[in-house]
Amino acid sequence: AKKGTVIVLMGHGTPHHAANAMYSQLQLSLDKKAPGRFALGTVEAAPMIEDVIARLKHDKGVKTLVISPLMIVAGDHANNDLADKDDPESWYSQLKAAGYKDIRSFLVGLGEDADMARVYVSKIKDMMK
Numbered sequence: 001a002k003k004g005t006v007i008v009l010m011g012h013g014t015p016h017h018a019a020n021a022m023y024s025q026l027q028l029s030l031d032k033k034a035p036g037r038f039a040l041g042t043v044e045a046a047p048m049i050e051d052v053i054a055r056l057k058h059d060k061g062v063k064t065l066v067i068s069p070l071m072i073v074a075g076d077h078a079n080n081d082l083a084d085k086d087d088p089e090s091w092y093s094q095l096k097a098a099g100y101k102d103i104r105s106f107l108v109g110l111g112e113d114a115d116m117a118r119v120y121v122s123k124i125k126d127m128m129k
Contacts (some may be wrong), residue, residue: 004063006039008052009070010082010091013042020045040070042089043081049091054100064102065095072120074109083107 014020030038041052069078083105084090095103110116
């Protein structure tokens with residue numbers, strides 16, 4: 001809720017598949033609900049971290065970034081590709097190199113949220129009918 005804070009979400013991404021377009025649709029929806037508060041990228045396809053950084057650079061008021069996976073599990077991609085402070089290729093390191101000093105990690109997968117888990121179970125039950 002703090003002004004100047006942007007939530008940076010890392011999705012997995014799906015190269016060469018139409019489903020990857022959903023990330024752009026999600027970004028548009030986030031922009032409508034909370035303008036300038038979210039930046040969405042993927043680890044395996046577009047938008048990439050370079051796109052996220054370009055988006056962030058448009059807002060000179062960004063002071064704090066919260067990086068978080070947009071994945072069911074906060075596993076290898078979240079811990080290594082997103083938040084590894086020792087890996088120069090991680091999103092954390094690339095955001096630091098882009099000039100962002102206050103970067104916080106929130107490494108919780110969507111599957112850890114009870115409400116999200118209920119949504120997934122409901123969708124799976126519907127698909128099994």
